[in-house]
Amino acid sequence: MKKFLNDPKNFVDEMLEGIYLANSDVTYVNDDKRCYVKASPKPGKVGIATGGGSGHLPLFLGYVGEGMLDGAAVGGVFQSPSAEQMLEVTKYIDQGAGVLYIYGNYTGDIINFDMATELADMEDIKVLSVVGNDDVASSVVGEEHKRRGVAGIFFLYKAAGAASEEGMSLEEVARVAEKAKDRTRTIGVALSSCVIPEIGKPSFEIGADEMEIGMGIHGENGISRKKLTAADPLVDEMMDKIFAEQDYKAGDGVAILVNGLGGTPLEELYILFRRVHQLMSERKVNVKHVWIGEFATSMEMAGASVSVLHLDDELDRLMAAKADTPFFKHFAK
Amino acid sequence: MKKFLNDPKNFVDEMLEGIYLANSDVTYVNDDKRCYVKASPKPGKVGIATGGGSGHLPLFLGYVGEGMLDGAAVGGVFQSPSAEQMLEVTKYIDQGAGVLYIYGNYTGDIINFDMATELADMEDIKVLSVVGNDDVASSVVGEEHKRRGVAGIFFLYKAAGAASEEGMSLEEVARVAEKAKDRTRTIGVALSSCVIPEIGKPSFEIGADEMEIGMGIHGENGISRKKLTAADPLVDEMMDKIFAEQDYKAGDGVAILVNGLGGTPLEELYILFRRVHQLMSERKVNVKHVWIGEFATSMEMAGASVSVLHLDDELDRLMAAKADTPFFKHFAK
Known part of the structure; x- marks a missing residue:
C-alpha cells in the first residue's frame, strides 16, 4: 500500500x-x-x-x-x-x-x-x-x-x-x-480502484484497458464495463444518460460540475468538459456556472463524473453567491 | 494507458x-x-x-x-x-x-x-x-x-x-x-511515475513499496530511493533538509504549501501537514498561511512536496492579499 x-x-x-x-x-x-x-x-x-x-x-x-x-x-x-x-x-x-x-x-x-x-x-x-x-x-x-x-x-x-x-x-x-x-443528474466512470487504508489493497480489480461506466464512489457496480474509449465518444455516451432524463431546451441554463475521483489529472477533466460544453452548445443550452476539479473523491481512484444542474432563475442566483470554506472558495458574481 | x-x-x-x-x-x-x-x-x-x-x-x-x-x-x-x-x-x-x-x-x-x-x-x-x-x-x-x-x-x-x-x-x-x-525551500517525495500522453507508458519504474525523496516534477532523480516509511518519520526526514538551510527562529512566521503531485488523496496531504505543523510548533514558529492541495502536479504521479516560505512583514502582507484566478481563489484576510 x-x-x-x-x-x-x-x-x-x-x-x-x-x-x-x-x-x-x-x-x-x-x-x-x-x-x-x-x-x-x-x-x-x-x-x-x-x-x-x-x-x-x-x-x-x-x-x-x-x-x-x-x-x-x-x-x-x-x-x-x-x-x-x-x-x-x-x-x-x-x-x-x-x-x-x-x-x-x-x-x-x-x-x-x-x-x-x-x-x-x-x-x-x-x-x-x-x-x-x-x-x-x-x-x-x-x-x-x-x-x-x-x-x-x-x-x-x-x-x-x-x-x-x-x-x-x-x-x-x-x-x-x-x-x-x-434538477441534478450525475454520471460517472471509473478507471481504477481505490485502497482503503485499513484494508491495504485495491477494493476491486479492473483490467488495464477497461473502464466502468456508472461505478459508485465506494466502488459499487456500474452499468457497463468495457474497453476504455477516446474521451469524446465516452462523454457522448455518458451524457446520453443525462439528456434522456432532463429536458434542456434551447435557451435554458445549466451549471456543470466535472469531478475528478482522486487519481485523474486536472488536464483530463478539462478535456472531458470541452466535450460536455460542445454537446450543450449543440442544444443551445447556456453553460452558466462551471466547476472543474476534485469535489467528491474515492481516495486515489482514477475516474471522473459529470453533474448537471438544470437552472432556473432562483438556482442561477444561488449558484452565483459567495462561498468561502477551507476547501471551496467562490467569489460572488 | x-x-x-x-x-x-x-x-x-x-x-x-x-x-x-x-x-x-x-x-x-x-x-x-x-x-x-x-x-x-x-x-x-x-x-x-x-x-x-x-x-x-x-x-x-x-x-x-x-x-x-x-x-x-x-x-x-x-x-x-x-x-x-x-x-x-x-x-x-x-x-x-x-x-x-x-x-x-x-x-x-x-x-x-x-x-x-x-x-x-x-x-x-x-x-x-x-x-x-x-x-x-x-x-x-x-x-x-x-x-x-x-x-x-x-x-x-x-x-x-x-x-x-x-x-x-x-x-x-x-x-x-x-x-x-x-526565503522559499521545497522538498518532495514520489511514490509512482506519471504517464506522458504521447508516450503512453510510465516514465520510470519504482517498486511497489518504494519512495524516492527529492524526485523532480518531471521524474528527475532524487537523493534517495528506499522503502516507504510511515508519514511522520518521512516528514521528519524531509523537513530536516529544509531546517538545515533556513534559520527559523522562535516567533518567526512561515507560510506552508503541502502540494500533491496528482495521484495522492487530499486526506494524506493533511496527515503530512499535521506533522509539519508539529515540527514548526516545537520550534515555536508561527504557521501563518497554509495551502494544501494540488498546486504543481506531474499528471497522475503519486507523491507530495512541502514548501516553506520564511515570512517577513512584507511577505506576510502579500500572502494575505486577495487572489482570484480560475484555478486559485483566496479571500483577503
Whole structure:
C-alpha cells in the first residue's frame, strides 16, 4: 500500500487534526474531532448539516463554511457517522431557526440521520432532510429513490447554503435543496480502484484497458464495463444518460460540475468538459456556472463524473453567491 | 494507458479549449491557444508572466488572474514554450510599466525566456526575470543556482502578484519575487511515475513499496530511493533538509504549501501537514498561511512536496492579499 499515513487506524483522526491545524474557521464539538462545525455560527440562520464516510475529500466536511454548510459528522473511511455524532453537530449549529440535513442516499446514513432527527426532536430542534440521489447509473427512471447520491450533492449544498445565507426559513431552504435535487443528474466512470487504508489493497480489480461506466464512489457496480474509449465518444455516451432524463431546451441554463475521483489529472477533466460544453452548445443550452476539479473523491481512484444542474432563475442566483470554506472558495458574481 | 483523451497529439490544445470554454476571464493572443493571458489587463500595472511545460496543472497557467499573474506561455507536456510565444504574451500584458518573468530553473525555459527578453527589448518593453530554484534536493548549499524550480514558485507568484496589484514598480516587484525566492525551500517525495500522453507508458519504474525523496516534477532523480516509511518519520526526514538551510527562529512566521503531485488523496496531504505543523510548533514558529492541495502536479504521479516560505512583514502582507484566478481563489484576510 503506497500511502502517506501512520497507523491506518489513525488515518481519519490524523487527517482531521491536520485540517483543524490548517483552518481556524472550523472546529469540533463534544470533544470529538468527527463532529465538525463552523467555528462561528451565524445567529438566526438555518443550520445545514451533512455527513458521511471519510475518504471523499473535499466531500463532506470540505463544504462547511460561509455560504455553504454549518456542520458535518464524519465517519471512518466509507463508513457512516453515528446518530449521536450527528445530534451533537445538530445541537451546535441550531441557531433557533432549525436544521436541514442534506446527505447522500446510502442505507447507513439514512438510518443514522433518521435517528438523529428523532433525537433532535426530543431536544426541540426542528430538522428537515433532503437526500441526494443524483447518480443516474444506479437505478432506472421511476425508481429514483433507489439511486445513490454522488458528486451532484455539491449543487444541493451550494443552493441551500446560499438560500440560508439570504435568510430563508427552514422550509424555504429545504424547498430550494429539494428543487436542486430534482434538477441534478450525475454520471460517472471509473478507471481504477481505490485502497482503503485499513484494508491495504485495491477494493476491486479492473483490467488495464477497461473502464466502468456508472461505478459508485465506494466502488459499487456500474452499468457497463468495457474497453476504455477516446474521451469524446465516452462523454457522448455518458451524457446520453443525462439528456434522456432532463429536458434542456434551447435557451435554458445549466451549471456543470466535472469531478475528478482522486487519481485523474486536472488536464483530463478539462478535456472531458470541452466535450460536455460542445454537446450543450449543440442544444443551445447556456453553460452558466462551471466547476472543474476534485469535489467528491474515492481516495486515489482514477475516474471522473459529470453533474448537471438544470437552472432556473432562483438556482442561477444561488449558484452565483459567495462561498468561502477551507476547501471551496467562490467569489460572488 | 488509462487516460481521458482523444488523439494524444491534441492533449494540450483540447485541454486549453476546455479551459477557455470554462473561464471567460482568460483568453489567448496571436491566434495561439498556448499564449494564455488575462482577458482584461490592468492599465499601468506591472505585467507578470510565467511559462513552462503542460502536465503540471494548476501550474503554470492556473495562476493567471487577479492578484497573481497576467500571462503564461504554455508548452507541450513537459516541454518549454517558444521564445516567440513568450514574446506574444509579453507584448499583450505590458501596460507600460514593464514585465517580470517568473519561471522555474530548467535549461529549455531559461534559453527561451532569455531570448524573449531580448526580443521584448527590441520592442522597447522592459523585462526583468526571477528564476525559481526552491528544490533543496536537486543540488547542495552553495550551488543553489543548479537547483530546479518546483511547487514553491507558487509563493513567488503570490508575492509578486500582490505587489504588482499594490502598484509597485517593476524593480520593486522583482525585488519582492527575489526575496520570496531566497526565503522559499521545497522538498518532495514520489511514490509512482506519471504517464506522458504521447508516450503512453510510465516514465520510470519504482517498486511497489518504494519512495524516492527529492524526485523532480518531471521524474528527475532524487537523493534517495528506499522503502516507504510511515508519514511522520518521512516528514521528519524531509523537513530536516529544509531546517538545515533556513534559520527559523522562535516567533518567526512561515507560510506552508503541502502540494500533491496528482495521484495522492487530499486526506494524506493533511496527515503530512499535521506533522509539519508539529515540527514548526516545537520550534515555536508561527504557521501563518497554509495551502494544501494540488498546486504543481506531474499528471497522475503519486507523491507530495512541502514548501516553506520564511515570512517577513512584507511577505506576510502579500500572502494575505486577495487572489482570484480560475484555478486559485483566496479571500483577503
